Amino acid sequence: DQQVKQNSPSLSVQEGRISILNCDYTNSMFDYFLWYKKYPAEGPTFLISISSIKDKNEDGRFTVFLNKSAKHLSLHIVPSQPGDSAVYFCAAAGTSGTYKYIFGTGTRLKVLA
Amino acid sequence: DVKVTQSSRYLVKRTGEKVFLECVQDMDHENMFWYRQDPGLGLRLIYFSYDVKMKEKGDIPEGYSVSREKKERFSLILESASTNQTSMYLCASSSHSSEQYFGPGTRLTVT
Numbered sequence: 740d741q742q743v744k745q746n747s748p749s750l751s752v753q754e755g756r757i758s759i760l761n762c763d764y765t766n767s768m769f770d771y772f773l774w775y776k777k778y779p780a781e782g783p784t785f786l787i788s789i790s791s792i793k794d795k796n797e798d799g800r801f802t803v804f805l806n807k808s809a810k811h812l813s814l815h816i817v818p819s820q821p822g823d824s825a826v827y828f829c830a831a832a833g834t835s836g837t838y839k840y841i842f843g844t845g846t847r848l849k850v851l852a
Numbered sequence: 853d854v855k856v857t858q859s860s861r862y863l864v865k866r867t868g869e870k871v872f873l874e875c876v877q878d879m880d881h882e883n884m885f886w887y888r889q890d891p892g893l894g895l896r897l898i899y900f901s902y903d904v905k906m907k908e909k910g911d912i913p914e915g916y917s918v919s920r921e922k923k924e925r926f927s928l929i930l931e932s933a934s935t936n937q938t939s940m941y942l943c944a945s946s947s948h949s950s951e952q953y954f955g956p957g958t959r960l961t962v963t
Contacts, residue, residue, distance in 0.1 A: 748892070773951060782856070782942055782954030783895070828894060838883045838902065838946055839910070844894035 742766050743831050745843035753851050758816040760846050762829035765810065769831040773840065774803060774814045777826045786827075787814070819850045854879045856955035858943050864961045871930040873958050875943030881953075883946045884926035886910075886918060888939040889957070895942065901926055933962045 744763045752758045760774075770791040775783035789796040789803045789812065796803050802815045816823055826847050830840040859874035877884065885900040887910075897910030899918040907918050915937060919927045926945075930937055938961050944952040 745894075775954075780861075780957070780959075782944075782956050784954070785951045788951060830895075838948065838952075839885075839897060839900065840952060841897075842887075842895040844892060 741844070742769075743829060743841045743843040745827075745829060745846050747846050748844070749847040749849070751849045751851060752819045754821055755818045758814075758819045758823065758848055758850065760814040760816075760827050760829075760848065762812045762814075762843050763810060764812075764831050764841075766831070766833070766841075767810070768833045769841075771832040772803070772805060772812050773830045773832070774801075775828045775830060775842075776823075777828065777845070783828060816848075819848075821850050821852050824848055824850045854945075854953040856943055856945055856953050858941075858955040858958050860958050861956060862959050862961075864963065865930075865933050866963055867934060869930075869933050869962075871933050871960065871962075873928040873930075873941055873943075873960070875926045875928070875945075875955055876924055877926075877943075877945035877953070878924065879945065879947070879953070880923065881945035881947050881950070882923075883948070883952075884920065885944040885946075885952060886916075886926065886928045887942045887944065888912070889942055890939050898928065933960075935962050938962045 773788040774786040777783040886898045887895040901920040943955040946952040
């Protein structure tokens with residue numbers, strides 16, 4: 740049972756436009772959410788996170804929105820750049836104390852120049 | 853800068869071989885993790901460790917074991933490699949208050 744879902748396997752966006760990547764979760768015990776970016780042949784790198792006490796967190800061109808009632812989060816990249824082309828994973832964690840993340844299946848973003 | 857290193861970038865092994873994947877982190881992190889990444893399945897947790905000599909099963913531990921004898925080192929062992937263990941293996945570490953930092957990955961092919 741997939742507790743964290745990224746329903747769009749891929750997304751193409753024109754350079755300079757907004758990229759919106761979506762993530763849904765089913766477990767209401769999750770209270771911390773993260774986005775990671777992964778280039779081919781490299782490990783994932785942390786991008787941005789949000790705690791469940793917030794509904795928005797911003798870091799430069801990247802903003803994460805959290806809608807707890809809908810169990811939905813999204814990552815907005817504005818403006819998109821060709822270097823943003825990568826696979827993006829959302830992850831969720833709870834307060835069980837084990838520091839485990841549950842990752843989604845990933846969305847491949849392609850930013851077209 | 854946090855550094856997580858993995859012993860090999862690419863590895864080719866034969867079915868039935870015993871395989872060791874090593875991971876070392878230099879940030880004195882308490883927690884270490886082993887994942888595998890497969891197309892369409894994302895990152896799945898195999899095992900993790902929150903202290904030396906401590907280990908807990910993740911979501912897909914079957915066919916794997918781990919060892920953590922020192923805080924900085926976490927080893928993943930495939931006792932008898934099978935073709936369905938062909939995958940990208942990713943190691944990560946974290947402190948109790950940080951996000952997880954990942955190594956570059958080991959692409960393992962079992963023939």
